[in-house]
Amino acid sequence: MRFRSGQLAVDxxxxxxxxxxxxxxxxxxxxxxTTTIRMLLGLVHPTAGxxxxxxxxxxxxxxxxxxxxxxxxxxxxxxxFLSGRQNLARCDAADPSADLRTAxxxxxxxxxxxxxxxAADKRYRAYxxxxxxxxxxxxxxxxxxxxxxxxxxxNGLDPQGTREIRSLVKQIAADGTTVFVSSHLLAxxxxxxxxxxxxxxxxxxxxxxxxxxxSRGEPRILIRSTDAAGAAEVLGKLGLADISVADGQVxxxxxxxxxxxxxxxxxxxxxxxxxxxxxxxSLEDLFVELTGEGFDVNG
Amino acid sequence: MxxxxxxxxxxxxxxxxxxxxxxxxxxxxxxxxxxxxxxRNLAMLAVLAGAPVFLGVVMWVNTPAPGSGGEGxxxxxxxxxxxxxxxxxxxxxxxxxxxxxxxxxxVAGDSVxxxxxxxxxxxxxxxxxxxxxxxxxxxxxxxxxxxxxxxLVAGVGLLMGAxxxxxxxxxxxxxxxxxxxxxxxxxxxxxxxxAAALSALGAIGxxxxxxxxxxxxxxxxxxxxxxVSEILDAVSQVAVIHPYLPxxxxxxxxxxxxxxxxxxxxxxxxxxxxxxxVVFGAVAWTRMRRAxxxx
Numbered sequence: 001m002r003f004r005s006g007q008l009a010v011d012x013x014x015x016x017x018x019x020x021x022x023x024x025x026x027x028x029x030x031x032x033x034t035t036t037i038r039m040l041l042g043l044v045h046p047t048a049g050x051x052x053x054x055x056x057x058x059x060x061x062x063x064x065x066x067x068x069x070x071x072x073x074x075x076x077x078x079x080x081f082l083s084g085r086q087n088l089a090r091c092d093a094a095d096p097s098a099d100l101r102t103a104x105x106x107x108x109x110x111x112x113x114x115x116x117x118x119a120a121d122k123r124y125r126a127y128x129x130x131x132x133x134x135x136x137x138x139x140x141x142x143x144x145x146x147x148x149x150x151x152x153x154x155n156g157l158d159p160q161g162t163r164e165i166r167s168l169v170k171q172i173a174a175d176g177t178t179v180f181v182s183s184h185l186l187a188x189x190x191x192x193x194x195x196x197x198x199x200x201x202x203x204x205x206x207x208x209x210x211x212x213x214x215s216r217g218e219p220r221i222l223i224r225s226t227d228a229a230g231a232a233e234v235l236g237k238l239g240l241a242d243i244s245v246a247d248g249q250v251x252x253x254x255x256x257x258x259x260x261x262x263x264x265x266x267x268x269x270x271x272x273x274x275x276x277x278x279x280x281x282s283l284e285d286l287f288v289e290l291t292g293e294g295f296d297v298n299g
Numbered sequence: 300m301x302x303x304x305x306x307x308x309x310x311x312x313x314x315x316x317x318x319x320x321x322x323x324x325x326x327x328x329x330x331x332x333x334x335x336x337x338x339r340n341l342a343m344l345a346v347l348a349g350a351p352v353f354l355g356v357v358m359w360v361n362t363p364a365p366g367s368g369g370e371g372x373x374x375x376x377x378x379x380x381x382x383x384x385x386x387x388x389x390x391x392x393x394x395x396x397x398x399x400x401x402x403x404x405x406v407a408g409d410s411v412x413x414x415x416x417x418x419x420x421x422x423x424x425x426x427x428x429x430x431x432x433x434x435x436x437x438x439x440x441x442x443x444x445x446x447x448x449x450x451l452v453a454g455v456g457l458l459m460g461a462x463x464x465x466x467x468x469x470x471x472x473x474x475x476x477x478x479x480x481x482x483x484x485x486x487x488x489x490x491x492x493x494a495a496a497l498s499a500l501g502a503i504g505x506x507x508x509x510x511x512x513x514x515x516x517x518x519x520x521x522x523x524x525x526x527v528s529e530i531l532d533a534v535s536q537v538a539v540i541h542p543y544l545p546x547x548x549x550x551x552x553x554x555x556x557x558x559x560x561x562x563x564x565x566x567x568x569x570x571x572x573x574x575x576x577v578v579f580g581a582v583a584w585t586r587m588r589r590a591x592x593x594x
Contacts, residue, residue, distance in 0.1 A: 041425045043424060043591065043593070045591060063427050069425075073421055074418070074421070077418025077419045080417070095426045096429065097322075139426075
C-alpha cells in the first residue's frame, strides 16, 4: 500500500492473530496501523498485491467475510441526530446478513452489554466520548463475530472511560471473540493483550506473545553501593558484560548469572551493598528500541 | 456457532441470509427514514410546502385578470382565476427554477459526502453494507425524494387552488377543454416528468457527492450548475448547446397540457434525463467502487 505521493505506507505485513487471543497492534502514530486496518476492512485498496482475512482472499470479495468481523475504526462515527438505538438499527439495516425479526432484541442486547440501555433513546449528539466509543463497540456486538477490530478504542477517554472499554474488551474476549486492538498506549496493551505486533514505518518489526516481547529485553542487575568502583570490579571479575557506573549505582547485563551469587561475591569482596535488584526493560523501553527513539527526548 | 451462545445473541443464523430483495429494501427503508425524519430536511420540505401557500394567497389577494399572462409561468397565471388547478402548475413552474433544484441538491449532495463527512460511510462499509448496494440505495432515495418534493408542491398548490378559486373542467393550452379528472391526470403526468427531471439533477449530485466529504460543496456546485444552465439556455447565441443543457427540457412539461400531447417533446426531455442519469450514475459507481475511504 502506497500513498499517492509514492511513499510506502504499509509493506508486507503478516499478522498472525491466534483465535481467541487479544492481539495488541502497537506502533507510533503514523506507523501504518490505521492504514493496515482500513485495508483489512476493504476501506482502502492496496496499490499492489493482495491480502487475506480469516482465510478469505480480498480478491474474492471481502463482503463475504466482513460480517464475521466487528470493527471500530478511528473512533466511532454515527448520526448525531439519531438516538443510540436508531443508530444501531441503521447499522443493522446495512448488514445484509442480519434478520429484521431479531433486530430489536439484538440491538437491546448489545446496548445492554455496553451499558447504554438507559441512554438508548438519547441522541448520539448528547453522548459523552466514552458513551460514543461504547456505542461503536455495541455496533460490533449486533451479531456474533469471529474477530473484533478496535482501532484506538480508548483514544481521548478519561480513566473511567478507559476502564470501561478495557473491561468490555476482556468480556468480548472471554465470550470467545478474537480481539485485535490497535493502540499506542503501552500500559493499556500490557493489561489486556496476550499477543502483540509492533509496527514501525509501515513494517511489522515484532510479533509474538507479550511474554516473548518482554523476554527480548535482557535482564540487568542494578547495585547501589558507596563503593561503586569496587562493585564494578567484582562484576568485571565475574565476567558480566556491559558494566556501567553512575551515581553510586552499578549496572550490568545479568545474562544467566544468579543475582544471589553475585551478591555473595560482592559481600565476599568487601563491597558494601546498599541495594541490589534485577530489572527488565519496561515495555516502553522495548517499544522505543523497536520503533526508534523518535524526537530526541533526552535533549 | 459457539460464539452465538456465549455472547447470548439469539436468533442469529449466519448460514441463512435474508433474501436479497429483503435486505436491499431494509437498507432503503433505513435510508428513507434518515432523510425524511431529519429535522433539516423536514424544514426544507416545509418551505417547499409553504411556497404554494404563499403563491395562492398572493394570487387570491391580487387575482390576475382571466386571460392575462404571457411567456413562461405567465401562461398559467391568466387561468388561475378560472381554475385553481392552474395554481398547482404555476407553483411547479415557479419552484422548478431554483427551490426544487436546491432541495434536491441538498439531499443528493448529502447522500455520500454527508456520510463521508460524519464518518458514517466507513461505519456502513465495514458492516459491510456493500458499495454497490449502498450507492443504488442512495440513488433510489434521491429519486423518491424528487417525487415526494414535486408531489408536495403540486399537492399543496392544488389544495390552495381549490380553497381560493373555483375548480372544474380544465382548459388546456391548446384551447381544448377536458374534464377535471383528465386534467388531474395531466397534472399527475407533469409531476412524474418534473420528478424525472429532478432525478437527473440528483444523479449529477450523487456523482459529485462521491468525490468529497463536504456536502455543502456539492450543493453549491449543483446550484451553480443549475443557474449557469438556465442562463445559457436563455442566450440564443449558444442555441447549439441548448439541447445538452441539464435544465433545457425541465420546462417542456407544457407539452403535456396540449391536445394531443406533444409526445416527441416529452420523450426528448425524458431521453435527456435518462442520458444524464446513465452518465453520472456511471461516474458515481466508478468513483464509489475505487474510492479509498480515509475519513
